Amino acid sequence: MSEPLETEDFFMHLCSLAAKRSNDPVTRVGSVIVNEDNIIVGVGHNEMPKNSNKFSWEKDNPNPLENKGPYVCHAELNAIVNKNAANLKNCRIYVSMFPCNECAKLIIQLGITEVIYYSDKRANKDYTKASKRMFRETGVKVRQFSPKNEKISIDCDEINGDKSRKRRRPDESDS
Ligand SMILES: O=c1ccn([C@H]2C[C@H](O)[C@@H](COP(=O)(O)O)O2)c(=O)[nH]1
Numbered sequence: 748m749s750e751p752l753e754t755e756d757f758f759m760h761l762c763s764l765a766a767k768r769s770n771d772p773v774t775r776v777g778s779v780i781v782n783e784d785n786i787i788v789g790v791g792h793n794e795m796p797k798n799s800n801k802f803s804w805e806k807d808n809p810n811p812l813e814n815k816g817p818y819v820c821h822a823e824l825n826a827i828v829n830k831n832a833a834n835l836k837n838c839r840i841y842v843s844m845f846p847c848n849e850c851a852k853l854i855i856q857l858g859i860t861e862v863i864y865y866s867d868k869r870a871n872k873d874y875t876k877a878s879k880r881m882f883r884e885t886g887v888k889v890r891q892f893s894p895k896n897e898k899i900s901i902d903c904d905e906i907n908g909d910k911s912r913k914r915r916r917p918d919e920s921d922s
């Protein structure tokens with residue numbers, strides 16, 4: 748049995764797990780919002796608007812309206828709209844990638860006080876620079892975080908403990 752996951756490692760790994768739900772073929776992003784008691788109040792990944800499969804995941808089409816950019820709902824936006832709390836004041840947001848300027852605005856306006864990110868691979872983009880400027884100006888704390896164990900394994904069958912035991916079929920009864 749592996750060591751228990753530390754709290755922050757758990758939140759960042761949960762971002763990676765949420766990101767795995769994305770259909771974006773290039774960049775999958777996950778986000779988790781946590782309140783002051785370390786309770787998760789929202790989870791999201793980047794995805795196209797609900798109820799349509801008409802939007803393309805392209806990014807280099809000469810027609811900008813055929814690219815994903817104008818349509819894709821960002822992971823942070825989805826974590827926010829999926830919230831199960833009355834408000835997000837004083838919450839922290841964990842993200843697998845540094846938030847863009849549009850997500851930064853949402854984060855600030857909702858009263859989220861800290862952004863914890865894994866990747867800063869878009870650091871040279873103006874929208875990232877604008878996010879950082881907004882966070883700085885508004886006092887939102889920002890910190891990069893890598894889980895102590897960057898790789899974890901997820902095996903649902905661990906719950907059965909004894910790995911030598913044959914997994915029970917759904918139709919098998921106790922007797
Ligand atoms: O704050 C952000 C910024 C971007 N995303 C999503 C939106 C897209 O699906 C990808 C970025 O695609 P690239 O091909 O790497 O440009 O990331 C997000 O969820 N949150």
Ligand SMILES: [Zn+2]
Pocket residue numbers: 821822823846847848849850851
């Ligand atoms: Zn964004």
